[in-house]
Amino acid sequence: MKSALLFVGDEVVEGLIENTNALFLKDLLNNWGVEVDEVVEVRDDLKLIKEALNYLLAFYDLVFVCGGLGPTEDDLTRKALSEALRLPLQFEGSLWDRIRSVLYKRGVVVREEHKRMAYIPEGADYIENPVGLAPALVIRKDKKVVVALPGVPRELKELSFLVLQKLVGEKKMDQLVRVFKIFGLKESEVNSLVKEIFTTFFVKWGTVIKDGEVWLRVKADPSQIELIEKQVRKAFGNDLFGIDDETLEVVVGKLLRGKGLSLATAESCTGGLLANLITNVSGSSDYFRGGVVAYLEDVKASVLGVSWDSIKKFTVYSHEVAKEMAQGVRLLIKSDIGLSTTGIAGPTGGTPEKPVGLVYVGLATKEGVESFEFKFNFDRVGNKKAFAKAALDVLRRYLIEN
Known part of the structure; x- marks a missing residue:
C-alpha cells in the first residue's frame, strides 16, 4: 500500500x-x-x-x-x-x-x-x-x-x-517492516551477514547508519517476519540490541533495573549527552544516581581524582584516564557502576596518533575497571552522539554477560 x-x-x-x-x-x-x-x-x-x-x-x-x-x-x-x-x-x-x-x-x-x-x-x-x-x-x-x-x-x-x-x-497489509538495530559492526559487515541470511527469503532490505548504530530495515510478508527475526537474532547475537522503537538507553535501563544496579557517569567529550540519554527514559531515577561533566584537565583531577601523572604521560585521550574517570565517579557518587567518556569530537584537536573521532569508554564495577576504544568519522555533533551510544553499548554488553 x-x-x-x-x-x-x-x-x-x-x-x-x-x-x-x-x-x-x-x-x-x-x-x-x-x-x-x-x-x-x-x-x-x-x-x-x-x-x-x-x-x-x-x-x-x-x-x-x-x-x-x-x-x-x-x-x-x-x-x-x-x-x-x-x-x-x-x-x-x-x-x-x-x-x-x-x-x-x-x-x-x-x-x-x-x-x-x-x-x-x-x-x-x-x-x-x-x-x-x-x-x-x-x-x-x-x-x-x-x-x-x-x-x-x-x-x-x-x-x-x-x-x-x-x-x-x-485491510490486510501486504508487507510488514521490522527495523533491527545493531551496534559494534560496520555497515559493510552487517550487509555481508544479511546477504547470507536472506538467501532463502523474498524480502526487501536496506541499512542506514544512525549515531554509530546500524539499522537494518526489512520489509517482508507478515507470515515470514517471525522466522526472519529468529534468523537475524541468531546471526548477530549480542550485536543486535533492539527492534523497531527500542533504544540503547531503554534497553540498558531495563537491564539495570532488573539487576538492581545503580549507575553514575563521568563525561568529557560528550558534555552531558550520555546522562541526557539515560535520563530521557521515564523512571531512570530507579538506577541513575548522577553524573559529572569533567571537561578540563583540572576538573578531571580535582573532582574525579584522575592523576596528573596519567594525564601527562598518556594524555586525557587514553585508556588510563578513561578508567580513572569511571572509577572516580563510581566512588564519588557511590554507585555500583561508573561509566566514562573521553575523546576528540573534532573538528580540531586530532593528531595522526589520536585522530578526530577517537573515544575511550571507561567502565568501573565491583569486579574491576576496563576501558574500550572506538573510532568514528562524523562531524562534531555526530561524533558526540556516537560516543554516547558507544558508552551505552559497553554497559549493555557488561550487563548481559554478568
Whole structure:
C-alpha cells in the first residue's frame, strides 16, 4: 500500500519549526507496511490545501493530512476536505459533547469557535482524541482513503496508532517492516551477514547508519517476519540490541533495573549527552544516581581524582584516564557502576596518533575497571552522539554477560 503525506501550516513551510511529525509518520507507516512515496507541505491557505489534496488523490489511494484541525480561523483543513471531496460538513452532537466535557475538566471557558472541531465531512468516521480536542478523521470516497490528524505532535502520535489499527483491521497489509538495530559492526559487515541470511527469503532490505548504530530495515510478508527475526537474532547475537522503537538507553535501563544496579557517569567529550540519554527514559531515577561533566584537565583531577601523572604521560585521550574517570565517579557518587567518556569530537584537536573521532569508554564495577576504544568519522555533533551510544553499548554488553 502506497501513501502520501500532506502537512498544513505556515510555520512548517517557513521552517519555523522542525517537522518531526513527518519523520515520525514515515517511520510508523513503513513499520506497518505502508510505503510513503511523497511528502507535501502547504501554507494555511484554503486554495493551496485543496489543490494539494486533489493532486495527491490523483496518484495515491491513501493520503494523510496533518494539521489545521484546531478551532481558530486559520485552521482550514476541515473546510478544504469538504470542498475537495465534495462532502458537506455536518455537526456531530456526540463529538461536541465530548469536546465540551474536556474543556470543562481543563477549566477552559467554552467558546463558539470550539464548536468548529465538531464539524466533520459527511460520512467520515472520527476517532476521539485521547490527549487533546480535535479528533482524527477517516474519510472514504471513490476507493480513496483520507486520514486527517491534528498537528500537535503528541496528539498526532496517539491518534496515528489508533487510525492504523482501524485501517489494518479493515485491510490486510501486504508487507510488514521490522527495523533491527545493531551496534559494534560496520555497515559493510552487517550487509555481508544479511546477504547470507536472506538467501532463502523474498524480502526487501536496506541499512542506514544512525549515531554509530546500524539499522537494518526489512520489509517482508507478515507470515515470514517471525522466522526472519529468529534468523537475524541468531546471526548477530549480542550485536543486535533492539527492534523497531527500542533504544540503547531503554534497553540498558531495563537491564539495570532488573539487576538492581545503580549507575553514575563521568563525561568529557560528550558534555552531558550520555546522562541526557539515560535520563530521557521515564523512571531512570530507579538506577541513575548522577553524573559529572569533567571537561578540563583540572576538573578531571580535582573532582574525579584522575592523576596528573596519567594525564601527562598518556594524555586525557587514553585508556588510563578513561578508567580513572569511571572509577572516580563510581566512588564519588557511590554507585555500583561508573561509566566514562573521553575523546576528540573534532573538528580540531586530532593528531595522526589520536585522530578526530577517537573515544575511550571507561567502565568501573565491583569486579574491576576496563576501558574500550572506538573510532568514528562524523562531524562534531555526530561524533558526540556516537560516543554516547558507544558508552551505552559497553554497559549493555557488561550487563548481559554478568
